[in-house]
Amino acid sequence: MIFPPAFFDIMVHLAIHLPDEALLAGPVQYMWMYPFERYLGKFKRYVRNRARPEGSIAEAYVHVECVTFCSMYLNDIETRYNREEQNIDLVGQTSREASLSVFSQKVLPLGAARMEKLPDALFSKAEWYVLNNCAEIEDYIDDHYNKMKEEDPSNIERRHQSQFPTWFRTRIAELHAKTPSEVTDDIYALACGPDPLVASYAGCIMNGIRFHTNDLEGRRRTQNSGVVVLPTMKDCQLTSTVCCRTS
Known part of the structure; x- marks a missing residue:
């Protein structure tokens, strides 16, 4: 009687279920999908051949795994795993x-x-x-x-x-x-x-x-x-x- 029918879209309807979801699952960070969406976005950036997206993702994933494995065992070369922190405190x-x-x-x-x-x-x-x-x-x-x-x-x-x-x-x-x-x-x-x-x-x-x-x-x-x-x-x-x- 107060709001028009167009007001009740899917986003407003989902807000009704938020209290029940909080009681069932606890804090929202335990059930949101942001980490998975970011990871899928990372896979999308692996695609170089749009005709074969799955093959591009699989090939890039194996390549990243090999590079990561090798970089963890290189002591005399600066990698993302052995370089100093960006915000290191040098005053002391x-x-x-x-x-x-x-x-x-x-x-x-x-x-x-x-x-x-x-x-x-x-x-x-x-x-x-x-x-x-x-x-x-x-x-x-x-x-x-x-x-x-x-x-x-x-x-x-x-x-x-x-x-x-x-x-x-x-x-x-x-x-x-x-x-x-x-x-x-x-x-x-x-x-x-x-x-x-x-x-x-x-x-x-x-x-x-x-x-x-x-x-x-x-x-x-x-x-x-x-x-x-x-x-x-x-x-x-x-x-x-x-x-x-x-x-």
């Missing part, structure tokens, strides 16, 4: 090891670097994320947190996050002036704060996976722009989404 082999644990991530940036200044809000979040996740300064973080708790028990987390960078910079400067041997160069550089100018890249490779920015993928069908940083135990309320920004 070309750069020195980071002295602080928070900077130990192996990321390979792609493309030319573009220098830009971070907004104040994003700069503060990035600085706090680095300081709060650096295992080498956990004692300083606990001291400042206890100090904030003794002064005023209200809004401890917010005051701790906003005041710790300044307090940590002053504390390390005093220790470095009195007893320089107790403060390493890396801790002192970390306390001085990061550079507001960062190098921004259009893509990066991390853990064998290639990621791109949203701007780069505007005209592409595939999307590799989502990089999620899982929160730590000390930072359980913080979930950051990084879009291929390396500083």
Whole structure:
């Protein structure tokens, strides 16, 4: 009474049976035909003689099997089975090891670097994320947190996050002036704060996976722009989404 008869074509009718099919067969990936359709499309590309399509497919299949068998046993020749991965991470082999644990991530940036200044809000979040996740300064973080708790028990987390960078910079400067041997160069550089100018890249490779920015993928069908940083135990309320920004 609402839709015209022409509306109920085969595609609309199949949607009625989808709930029953899901209950019977489970997730849709266990029963769809896409892998077989792709494989049949591969066979169609084997046809060179349209008068004998079956013979062309059989001959090409045997040829591919022979080449595959031989290439798996050739060690001194690069084949599809022994060549390196396209998204291999080479940072660990070309750069020195980071002295602080928070900077130990192996990321390979792609493309030319573009220098830009971070907004104040994003700069503060990035600085706090680095300081709060650096295992080498956990004692300083606990001291400042206890100090904030003794002064005023209200809004401890917010005051701790906003005041710790300044307090940590002053504390390390005093220790470095009195007893320089107790403060390493890396801790002192970390306390001085990061550079507001960062190098921004259009893509990066991390853990064998290639990621791109949203701007780069505007005209592409595939999307590799989502990089999620899982929160730590000390930072359980913080979930950051990084879009291929390396500083």
